[in-house]
Amino acid sequence: TARCKSCGLMISRDIEAIEEHMIECIGSNSRKSIAISTSYPKSPNNRPKSMLFDGNTLTSGVNNMKLYGITRKPELEKYGTRIIYRTARSQSKVYAPREVCALQDAFMDNDGTCYIYEVSVRHCDVRGMPGYVTADILLLMHVAKPHPTNPNMCNITIISQIDTRVQGPQWLLSFITEESNGLGNNITSLRKEDLIRELKQCGNLQDILNDDTSNPDSESKVNLDDFDLLAVLGRGGFGKVMQVRHRLTNEVYAMKILKKTELRRRRQVERTHTERTILAAVRHPFIVCLHYAFQNSTKLYMVMDFVQGGDFFTLMRKFKRLPEDWVRLYVAEIALALQHLHDMEIVYRDLKPENILLDSDGHIKLTDFGLSRYFETRPPATEDIVGEENDILTRSFCGTEQYMSPEMLLQQGHNYRMDWWCLGLLMHEMITSKHPFQGPSHYDTLRNMVTKAPNIDNRITTSAHAVVKNFLIKNPKTRLCCKDGINELK
Incomplete structure (x- = not known):
């Protein structure tokens, strides 16, 4: 909900609903009524007199020659003008909230x-x-130049200069370069909806952001403002992973930034594009699910399952040797996940x-x-389809060396069969708690790993010994699960 500035409702x-309320609320008040019926190009009817709240943004449009003392050129009168009011509040009580009033x-x-x-x-009808x-916004400009070869696309340049009136605090400065950190709307940037609306009205640029903005169910509608940031789960060289809660559904996710x-x-x-593509295509109970993916000018966001039990490395370090029933x-479960990936022509490789x-x-x-190979999006070269069975190979050298298969270490070309070798090692x-080729x-x-037979611990049961031994066959074609898939493991 949003609070009406005139009546407080x-x-x-x-x-x-907001426009209808505001027409009823201030339509009869001559002091507060503003001549704001905006003329939009290619539209037979002007918009009704209104003041609009878009989230916590107050907007009003005018088409008269003067906008509260600001003279407009006659040739600009067919384009919409608004007064924008934005607010932003820190989660910390130490810093006072900020407000911005701007002409758009x-x-x-x-x-x-x-x-x-x-x-x-300084707007007479917008009270602080x-x-x-x-x-203050000294200048914020979005310039959309039509693409020279594609009339449905354009290049966007953003010019921004802001006076924060302070040297900090960091949460306010983060509005310029960082994500909003759950503080609400960015007070110093145009809303995506405003940009799309204006460009659609002012020109023939329907697909300026190259996504399905007309579809209300499109994932592109999801952005950082839809999530509460709860905790930092980890940091790395490329960014961080945060625990977040979706504000609409209250579901808890892990957000990779x-x-x-x-x-x-x-x-x-x-690598990042590959991971996003695979996660968007795969749905399996034993594979992490990607629920949302979006981006801004500086960061990529992938919202995935929040898996709170930790990783397997921590479990193995804690228990050393796991009971065979657990194993x-x-x-x-790992075999079922791998089989699902292989059925989709995905080699996991890590x-x-x-x-x-x-x-x-x-x-x-x-x-x-990130290291997986998805043959549907990257078909193999002709020389990589070999043998009578038309085996498809890939020749990348990637992953963790002590979990690589012999064919990858020798760079002979590999495919899905290497994943079964890795499962045997694991x-x-x-x-x-020991590597079989240590x-x-x-x-x-x-x-x-390339020249010797595996040194399998004699203390494990006969059945487990047989499974490990057959997974760790150096000839990929005779390796366990490499002919009839997971059925060989039953």
């Missing part, structure tokens, strides 16, 4: 370039709220304890698909 945030205008150049800009104003510190600059600098853009369950999570019920979930480590050095371990 709480109103639903549905725009139509839009016009088009002769070449079709559309300009939407905001500058701070008690306890709020006023910040990645810095675009770091992804580009470390050449991880393709039987974990191996079965099976290791750190990439296996445990949920609250003790079941596993595979995560981190199974042996679960039961014995040598005195890392190099010796890798050499043993």
Whole structure:
């Protein structure tokens, strides 16, 4: 809900309901009534006189020659002008909340370039709220230039200059460069909806953001404001993972926040795109699910299952040797997840304890698909389809060396069969807490993986010994589960 500034009533945030209320609320009050019927291009009817709350943004549009002392050029009169009022409040009581009042205008150049800009104003009908510190927008401009070859796309340039009136605090400065950290709407940036509306009205640029903005059920509607940020779960070189709660559903998720600059600098853009594509395509009880994905100018956000049981590496370090009954369950669940990926022509390639999570019920979930190969999105080259069975190979060298298969270490080309080798290594480590090819050095371990038979602990049961041995066959075609899939494991 939003509070009406004239009568104080709480109103639903549905725009139509708010406009109807505001017409009734201030339509008969001559002092507060503003000539704000805005003329929109390509529209037969002007919008009704109104003042609009869009979230916590107050807007009004005018088409008269003077906007409270600001003279407009006649040629600009066919474009909409508004007074925008925004607020932002910190979760900390130490810092006073901020408010911004700005004039928003839009016009088009002769070449079709559309300009939407905001500058701070002092508006006679927008009264400051008690306890709020006023910040000024010296200039905020979005310039949308039509794409030279695609009329349905454009290039957007954003120019921003803000006077915060303070050297801090950090939560306010974060509105300029960082995510809003759960503080509400960014007080110094145009709303995406405003930008889309203005560009649609002012020009023939229907797909300026290259997504389905007309579909109310589109995931593009989800943004950071839809989540409460609860805690930091971990940090890394590319960003961080946070525990968040969806405000509408109260569901708790894990949000991976990645810095675009770091992804580009470390050449991880393709890896991140691969992970996002696979997670969006896969739905399986033993694989982490991607629920939402969105981005802003500086960061990528992936909202996934919050798996609160920790990772398998921590479990193995705590218990050392796991009971075989546990191992039987974990191996079965991992095998089901791998089989599902293979059925979708996905080679996982990074099976290791750190990439296996445990949920609250003790079941596993595979995560981190950045090194996976998805043949549907990247078909193999002709020379990578070999043999009478038309085996599809990929020749990348990636992953963690001590969990690689011999064919990858020797760079002979590999496919889904390498995942079953990795499962055999992992199974042996679960039961014995030792690598089956362990040598005195890392190099010796890798050499043993290529040249020697596995050193399987004699203390494990006969059935477990047979499974590990058949997983760790160096010939991929005779390896367990490499002919008839998971049926061979039953």
